[in-house]
Amino acid sequence: MIGQSIPKLDAQALVTGKPVYTDDLAAYHHALIVKILRSPHAHARIRSIDKSHAEKIPGVACILTHEDVPHCRYTNSGESYPEPCPHDRFLLEPVVRYVGDEVAIVAAESEKAAARALELIRVDYEILPAVLDFTNAENNPVLVHAPNEGVFMPDDVGLDCAHNVVSRHKVQKGDLSSALSSSDRVVTGEFFTPPQSHCMMETHRSFCFPDEFGRLTFWTSTQSPFHTRRQTAAALGLPYNRIRVMKPRVGGAFGGKNITVCEPYVGIVTLKTGRPAKMVLTRKETFTATASRHEMRFRITLGASADGTLKAVQVDCLNNTGAYGEDGPAVTMVSAGNMLPMHNRTDAIEFTGTTVYTNLLPGGAMRGYGAAQSTFAIECMMDELADACGIDPIAFRLKNCAKEGDTGGILTTPIRSSSLLRCIARGREMIGWNEKYPVQQLSETRLRAVGMAAATHGSGVQNIGQAAVSIRLEEDGTYLMRSGATDLGTGSDTILTQIAAQVLNCPVSRINTRTADTDGPYDTGAFASCTTYVTGNAVIKAAESFKNRLFTWAGKRMACPPDTLVLLEDRVAMQNDPSRFMELSGIGMATMIGDNAMLEATETYLCTDAPNPFAAGFAEIDLDLETGKIDLHQFVLVVDCGKVINPALARIQAEGGVVQSIGYALYEQPVRDQKGRLITDSFMQYKIPTRLDVRNIRVAFEESSEPTGPFGAKSLGELVIHTPAPAIANALFHATGIKLHELPMTPEKVYRALCARGLNKYPRRVAQEGMH
Amino acid sequence: MLSILLNINGRDYPLQVESNWTLLYVIRELLRFTGSKYGCGTGDCGACKVLIDGEAKNSCTLLARNMEGKKIVTIEGVSQGGQLHPVQQAFIDAGAIQCGFCTPGMVITSIALLSKSPDPTEDEILEALGNNLCRCSGYKKIVEAIHLAALQMQEKEVVS
Numbered sequence: 001m002i003g004q005s006i007p008k009l010d011a012q013a014l015v016t017g018k019p020v021y022t023d024d025l026a027a028y029h030h031a032l033i034v035k036i037l038r039s040p041h042a043h044a045r046i047r048s049i050d051k052s053h054a055e056k057i058p059g060v061a062c063i064l065t066h067e068d069v070p071h072c073r074y075t076n077s078g079e080s081y082p083e084p085c086p087h088d089r090f091l092l093e094p095v096v097r098y099v100g101d102e103v104a105i106v107a108a109e110s111e112k113a114a115a116r117a118l119e120l121i122r123v124d125y126e127i128l129p130a131v132l133d134f135t136n137a138e139n140n141p142v143l144v145h146a147p148n149e150g151v152f153m154p155d156d157v158g159l160d161c162a163h164n165v166v167s168r169h170k171v172q173k174g175d176l177s178s179a180l181s182s183s184d185r186v187v188t189g190e191f192f193t194p195p196q197s198h199c200m201m202e203t204h205r206s207f208c209f210p211d212e213f214g215r216l217t218f219w220t221s222t223q224s225p226f227h228t229r230r231q232t233a234a235a236l237g238l239p240y241n242r243i244r245v246m247k248p249r250v251g252g253a254f255g256g257k258n259i260t261v262c263e264p265y266v267g268i269v270t271l272k273t274g275r276p277a278k279m280v281l282t283r284k285e286t287f288t289a290t291a292s293r294h295e296m297r298f299r300i301t302l303g304a305s306a307d308g309t310l311k312a313v314q315v316d317c318l319n320n321t322g323a324y325g326e327d328g329p330a331v332t333m334v335s336a337g338n339m340l341p342m343h344n345r346t347d348a349i350e351f352t353g354t355t356v357y358t359n360l361l362p363g364g365a366m367r368g369y370g371a372a373q374s375t376f377a378i379e380c381m382m383d384e385l386a387d388a389c390g391i392d393p394i395a396f397r398l399k400n401c402a403k404e405g406d407t408g409g410i411l412t413t414p415i416r417s418s419s420l421l422r423c424i425a426r427g428r429e430m431i432g433w434n435e436k437y438p439v440q441q442l443s444e445t446r447l448r449a450v451g452m453a454a455a456t457h458g459s460g461v462q463n464i465g466q467a468a469v470s471i472r473l474e475e476d477g478t479y480l481m482r483s484g485a486t487d488l489g490t491g492s493d494t495i496l497t498q499i500a501a502q503v504l505n506c507p508v509s510r511i512n513t514r515t516a517d518t519d520g521p522y523d524t525g526a527f528a529s530c531t532t533y534v535t536g537n538a539v540i541k542a543a544e545s546f547k548n549r550l551f552t553w554a555g556k557r558m559a560c561p562p563d564t565l566v567l568l569e570d571r572v573a574m575q576n577d578p579s580r581f582m583e584l585s586g587i588g589m590a591t592m593i594g595d596n597a598m599l600e601a602t603e604t605y606l607c608t609d610a611p612n613p614f615a616a617g618f619a620e621i622d623l624d625l626e627t628g629k630i631d632l633h634q635f636v637l638v639v640d641c642g643k644v645i646n647p648a649l650a651r652i653q654a655e656g657g658v659v660q661s662i663g664y665a666l667y668e669q670p671v672r673d674q675k676g677r678l679i680t681d682s683f684m685q686y687k688i689p690t691r692l693d694v695r696n697i698r699v700a701f702e703e704s705s706e707p708t709g710p711f712g713a714k715s716l717g718e719l720v721i722h723t724p725a726p727a728i729a730n731a732l733f734h735a736t737g738i739k740l741h742e743l744p745m746t747p748e749k750v751y752r753a754l755c756a757r758g759l760n761k762y763p764r765r766v767a768q769e770g771m772h
Numbered sequence: 773m774l775s776i777l778l779n780i781n782g783r784d785y786p787l788q789v790e791s792n793w794t795l796l797y798v799i800r801e802l803l804r805f806t807g808s809k810y811g812c813g814t815g816d817c818g819a820c821k822v823l824i825d826g827e828a829k830n831s832c833t834l835l836a837r838n839m840e841g842k843k844i845v846t847i848e849g850v851s852q853g854g855q856l857h858p859v860q861q862a863f864i865d866a867g868a869i870q871c872g873f874c875t876p877g878m879v880i881t882s883i884a885l886l887s888k889s890p891d892p893t894e895d896e897i898l899e900a901l902g903n904n905l906c907r908c909s910g911y912k913k914i915v916e917a918i919h920l921a922a923l924q925m926q927e928k929e930v931v932s
Contacts, residue, residue: 007864014872015860015879017807017847024806111797112790199907201811201819201873251809251873252907283812489871489908648867655910656870683816683905691901691911 174348183303202251224525291364335370451730477584484523617723628751657720781849
């Protein structure tokens with residue numbers, strides 16, 4: 001089972017278009033259509049709302065403003081309690097803090113009635129000055145959240161509303177100033193990374209109906225049903241047992257659905273009307289009113305001795321969390337925590353991070369979660385430092401990178417497995433580094449160059465990520481496995497079933513896997529690259545525990561010690577005499593009926609280690625000196641995610657991560673106007689990679705065996721997004737000496753940098769036209 | 773409300789529609805062919821593609837009332853008698869499915885392409901997929917699936 005590319009268990013349903021997503025299920029009910037009236041201003045106080053005209057529209061069921069809803073503080077972040085997230089939201093309130101903030105809720109019998117009612121609501125705003133530049137937030141006289149208004153953070157990591165500061169974070173190892181002063185080479189740089197839109201194909205959506213006991217029951221497109229239940233309960237002031245959250249198939253998430261952006265709004269409509277209600281965000285709303293990757297600034301100083309030994313790493317991070325705190329503080333922490341382990345061998349590390357409020361779209365969880373940003377910055381600086389030392393960038397990394405057996409320093413857990421050195425060696429060969437480094441002249445106006453980067457991440461959230469799995473023998477001898485794991489399309493339901501099938505020694509078809517229902521076992525949810533590692537370990541624990549119970553039961557009936565039994569596909573047999581056995585169907589029937597002994601085991605696994613996976617990425621770019629355009633000629637990614645449980649699923653996830661990062665690196669650029677409105681609010685304005693943009697991507701795996709992982713596995717999902725941006729930037733650096741420290745690396749920016757260095761070639765066509 | 777007759781998946785459906793209802797709205801909300809997805813509403817992502825007289829079209833930017841007299845095939849009409857279309861089977865076999873939300877549109881586009889060009893070149897595939905976005909997969913396996921489907925459909929033809 002382990003290591004086999006079995007197809008996704010839901011593939012047949014997905015490829016035939018079966019109704020398995022949230023809005024498909026809602027289509028079978030007569031649900032009220034819920035829409036939100038959103039703020040056109042970045043910062044304003046609502047003087048009054050007149051809904052009298054809107055309420056007269058036929059088919060309008062209710063219109064709710066801040067005067068009509070519970071006034072309970074909550075955060076919409078999908079993090080575990082006690083979360084380092086400010087509870088700075090109300091469902092609705094008389095202040096709006098960014099263009100897109102919620103003003104009123106409309107529920108109607110039809111799209112048309114709901115849309116017409118939105119148009120007729122009259123809001124009188126007092127427009128307030130806004131904080132639109134995050135580098136200028138901390139001492140800004142404008143405050144996004146006033147102090148003394150009850151904003152609180154269960155795990156307070158430095159909330160200071162009087163200065164628009166959400167958190168401050170520091171990581172330290174050794175004596176930085178002496179390490180820097182004893183360094184022979186010191187480089188510094190300032191980096192800016194932009195927000196990035198998740199652009200999952202399924203926009204955010206949620207469907208709620210009252211069950212037969214009047215509970216709010218959700219089918220909803222979420223990454224973490226349990227956190228969604230907790231935050232929705234907080235927003236509505238309900239006990240948890242009045243809410244049930246189930247996740248059907250999800251059409252992609254990438255972190256974007258680890259926030260509760262729809263559920264409280266449809267929930268309040270069902271509460272008020274007693275009717276099923278659904279909300280499907282438009283693509284524009286998904287761009288402008290959910291969350292994006294956090295915009296960040298890094299200031300980095302690195303020191304090394306002349307022989308290329310890294311001695312000092314200093315990073316200062318400024319993180320724009322936008323109008324609401326949400327994941328901001330954790331993203332700042334993780335920009336350190338999932339990047340610095342790579343550099344733990346150095347004498348001294350100092351990381352300082354500040355998270356600030358602005359009147360902009362909130363930052364939220366997004367694949368890479370701070371480490372995508374910090375890895376871009378630090379890996380560019382590593383290349384510049386290698387250059388300053390006169391050392392090949394690969395040799396520099398081989399010398400300084402983290403290695404198996406490393407412990408202490410800033411590491412919260414030892415590095416028990418790493419094949420990073422093999423990843424680098426294999427990638428070097430695959431890309432043809434030795435023949436191509438640093439640059440080739442293809443023509444008078446085109447250069448081809450290579451660059452690389454190395455990265456790490458975590459596997460789950462240490463001492464917080466937790467999964468429970470329950471396995472039961474059915475009357476016919478098949479299995480039911482229940483867990484809270486949340487398959488977002490990655491195939492985790494398939495992978496967890498494979499892991500169970502391995503322990504239960506049966507084909508996957510024997511196991512009925514049910515996941516992501518708050519009426520079932522608990523799981524923190526699908527974020528922080530946790531499911532294979534954390535829930536996978538819980539599956540093993542539950543399956544082993546189940547086997548023990550099964551063998552104890554069967555041993556009594558077969559009059560033999562439990563440890564002499566083995567589990568086969570359909571029977572329990574004696575190890576040394578297979579002719580003595582009991583069929584699972586018989587055991588299932590006997591234990592379910594009349595035996596007081598239903599065979600079921602539930603086990604919980606707490607993620608205590610969160611081991612680091614590793615990857616090395618290699619970019620080969622073509623640079624057009626006439627236009628500044630970078631074409632990615634090829635990209636090679638070699639990954640150490642421990643043991644690969646399902647190679648086909650691992651490969652497609654890795655390829656997808658690379659492509660998402662190519663967009664981030666080269667052209668995904670949110671643009672705001674002067675009033676803080678996001679202009680790039682459709683796929684026409686905000687370009688994500690199409691098949692035409694990405695051609696030659698190759699992914700390879702260099703397995704290691706992680707002793708704490710399920711069959712040796714570590715995480716994969718976020719790791720794969722880290723290396724493309726810095727590898728492309730480093731290729732540009734090798735080609736031209738340009739240190740482009742700002743993403744995306746658009747032709748405009750590259751062309752300006754070429755001009756500054758006198759490397760640009762005038763477009764021939766323009767030159768010729770000029771002669772006429 | 774207008775009275776119209778739409779031919780979908782080989783069946784005629786008499787319908788009452790508003791003049792501004794899109795084909796996507798009608799097939800999803802009225803007829804519950806929910807395999808076609810709303811991803812953008814602006815014809816940019818391709819998740820809502822259906823076959824109209826054999827061509828892959830975005831149903832979110834077509835008005836239902838203009839579709840009379842045309843043969844419309846949704847993803848639900850692609851497989852016949854419980855048998856997957858070779859393109860669907862190839863998407864499974866090539867492991868070209870992640871979240872699956874873009875998959876129906878991808879399958880529709882692929883079927884339209886292969887009916888015109890049974891042995892498409894790499895460039896033809898890239899061109900055909902230019903209006904189908906996928907954020908999960910990196911597209912590589914989707915292209916592999918189309919090649920695989922082309923191969924299997926040709927073999928089938930040789931055998932028959």
